[in-house]
Amino acid sequence: MLPIAGERVMATGLRSSLGTRGLLVAAGLLFSPVLAQAQPQPAGNPQLAAAQAAFDALPEVERKAIQNDLIWAGHFNGAVSGSYGPLTFRGINALKAGSRGAPDGILTPVERRALAQAAGAAREAAGFRVITDERTGIRIGIPTKLLPRREATAIGGGRWQSEDGRVTLDTSTAPAGDTLEALFEKATSTGVPGRKITYKLLRPDFFVVTGETSTGRFYRRLSAGPGGLRGFSIGYDKALAPSVDKLVIAIASSFEPFPTGPAPAMTGPAAASAATPGAASPVVVGTRPTERFGVGLAVSDKLVLTATAAIDPCKSLKVSGRPARLRIKDDASGLAVLEVDGAAAGTPPGLRSEALGAQESVVLMAFGDSGGQRTAMALPGQSVRLGAGEAVFAPLQPGQAGSPVFDRQGRLAGVVTANPSDKVLIAGVAPQRAYAVAAGAAMQALLGKAGITLQTATSGPEISTGAVVEKVGKAALPVACGL
Numbered sequence: 001m002l003p004i005a006g007e008r009v010m011a012t013g014l015r016s017s018l019g020t021r022g023l024l025v026a027a028g029l030l031f032s033p034v035l036a037q038a039q040p041q042p043a044g045n046p047q048l049a050a051a052q053a054a055f056d057a058l059p060e061v062e063r064k065a066i067q068n069d070l071i072w073a074g075h076f077n078g079a080v081s082g083s084y085g086p087l088t089f090r091g092i093n094a095l096k097a098g099s100r101g102a103p104d105g106i107l108t109p110v111e112r113r114a115l116a117q118a119a120g121a122a123r124e125a126a127g128f129r130v131i132t133d134e135r136t137g138i139r140i141g142i143p144t145k146l147l148p149r150r151e152a153t154a155i156g157g158g159r160w161q162s163e164d165g166r167v168t169l170d171t172s173t174a175p176a177g178d179t180l181e182a183l184f185e186k187a188t189s190t191g192v193p194g195r196k197i198t199y200k201l202l203r204p205d206f207f208v209v210t211g212e213t214s215t216g217r218f219y220r221r222l223s224a225g226p227g228g229l230r231g232f233s234i235g236y237d238k239a240l241a242p243s244v245d246k247l248v249i250a251i252a253s254s255f256e257p258f259p260t261g262p263a264p265a266m267t268g269p270a271a272a273s274a275a276t277p278g279a280a281s282p283v284v285v286g287t288r289p290t291e292r293f294g295v296g297l298a299v300s301d302k303l304v305l306t307a308t309a310a311i312d313p314c315k316s317l318k319v320s321g322r323p324a325r326l327r328i329k330d331d332a333s334g335l336a337v338l339e340v341d342g343a344a345a346g347t348p349p350g351l352r353s354e355a356l357g358a359q360e361s362v363v364l365m366a367f368g369d370s371g372g373q374r375t376a377m378a379l380p381g382q383s384v385r386l387g388a389g390e391a392v393f394a395p396l397q398p399g400q401a402g403s404p405v406f407d408r409q410g411r412l413a414g415v416v417t418a419n420p421s422d423k424v425l426i427a428g429v430a431p432q433r434a435y436a437v438a439a440g441a442a443m444q445a446l447l448g449k450a451g452i453t454l455q456t457a458t459s460g461p462e463i464s465t466g467a468v469v470e471k472v473g474k475a476a477l478p479v480a481c482g483l
Contacts, residue, residue: 048089051105055084056483066107069119070095071250080253083292083398126247130254133158136171138230141254143247166237167244169251174229180207180222183229187220201395201432203368204377206231206257217241219248223257230257293374293399294479295366296338297415299348299452303327304338305443306402306479309419311336316482324479328450333442334417337450338479349404349472350457351440352411355390356383361408362392363468364416365476366400374399374478378469381405383413384434391434396420402479405437408462410471412454414439 055063063082070076075091089105096103101111127145132138135158147160147169157172174183184207188200199210206223216238222231232255236244294310296319304319308329311317317324319340329336356362360383367374381394392405398420405414414437447454463471 047104048086051089051092052084054106055088066112066115068253069115071246071253072119072122073115074246077246077249128250132259133171136173136230137227137258138171138232139254139256139259140171140232141251142169143251146247166240167234168236169232169234171232172230174222178229180224180229183222184209203379203395212238219252221252221255225258227258292481292483293367294481295400295402295404296477296479297349297402297404297412298475298477299337299447299454302340303450303452304340304477304479305415305447306336306338307415307417307419308334308336309401309417310479311338311481314481314483318480318482320477328446330446333438333446334436335415335438335442335446337446347475348454349406349410349412349475351444351454352407352413353440353456355439356407356413359383362413363406363408363465364392364394364396364403365406365469365473366396366403367476367478368397368399376473376476378465378473379403380465386434386436390414390437390439392416392437393432393434395432396435404476406468406472408468409457409460410463410468411457412472415443
């Protein structure tokens with residue numbers, strides 16, 4: 001089992017904080033209530049669409065650089081994806097509040113330069129360097145001034161630690177024969193005295209676990225790939241959480257378990273350096289098509305059921321790479337039916353006739369990003385109530401609206417209509433939440449208007465997740481929305 005870094009250090013008690021705290025102040029990572037208090041909610045804000053259009057017009061490298069710099073400014077805790085959403089909107093406006101800028105979610109060239117300079121100064125003050133760990137092969141950002149003590153560990157990884165021992169970062173690999181699932185179970189075990197797990201997420205290719213002891217906190221991430229299991233963990237004094245929590249986001253954003261190509265340069269953006277001094281308009285460099293993603297369910301040879309949240313507003317639609325068009329939709333249920341050019345793959349699943357029971361175990365079919373490709377995956381979930389409606393509690397990620405929900409017999413129980421892309425991310429990962437589901441009656445009502453009726457499946461014995469995937473997995477299809 002890989003160790004959870006820093007728990008041993010945290011359990012020994014607190015030591016002098018002057019050295020570590022001073023470096024965090026210099027890096028600009030301590031929480032600023034003045035800048036953080038004004039974070040407008042984007043819901044219903046007419047400026048959000050205009051801000052997104054201006055942001056999307058920038059080159060991808062610049063969009064990602066802005067989000068990376070916002071992390072270092074302490075105003076962004078999402079994934080550095082280059083996609084604009086409420087988190088980026090709020091982060092930019094929180095930054096602009098400090099200089100009394102207009103809360104429009106758009107950076108002027110002057111503001112962009114100021115952000116780049118502040119973030120660069122914070123990175124330099126922390127000595128943040130993206131390195132390739134020769135012992136594990138992972139690529140990760142290390143705040144070398146905060147963690148100057150470096151040594152090898154007995155389990156084949158590297159360790160970086162602050163001078164006062166209050167912050168520790170470990171890189172590691174897993175012994176041959178260990179599985180991601182088995183290590184996740186060990187990492188989340190409740191049998192460790194004094195330890196509390198505050199967040200856990202298991203996906204087919206990685207897991208994240210966070211927790212705390214009486215005096216400290218920890219964050220652990222482990223990924224599976226062609227080179228085995230690789231990961232990192234951070235343990236730190238709970239008194240430093242307001243600053244180190246943000247630093248963890250920056251480190252997690254830089255983490256590449258199986259890196260390819262050269263390490264990213266931590267330099268200022270070209271757009272900001274080339275902007276005209278004093279200009280007040282946003283930098284816009286041409287326009288380009290953008291995409292977001294969702295999940296659909298084949299209900300006939302040409303029709304696919306999905307969520308309206310996955311397709312609104314879209315200028316173009318594709319299902320499994322083939323052109324598609326909206327056939328019918330129902331805003332009340334949150335469902336839509338698409339017509340696909342060519343035959344939709346997969347056999348329509350049988351429908352569950354009865355409602356899901358309280359906290360009943362379910363399986364969700366979804367698609368996630370893997371090396372730039374949309375890859376099918378099965379996610380665990382539980383049925384819950386959300387107000388008067390049905391919902392599932394599951395680790396859905398951005399791009400998984402429309403995911404079909406199956407019971408443990410492989411019967412279709414519903415379709416997720418909520419949009420996970422609007423949820424708060426923790427170090428780039430959406431936490432488990434309750435997502436609204438359109439159940440059997442709503443699905444049949446809309447499909448009936450399209451001339452389709454799903455057959456009701458009879459009850460039978462429960463089967464494994466793998467058997468559910470084998471039975472119904474091919475009916476789940478990736479949906480791409482051109483904006």
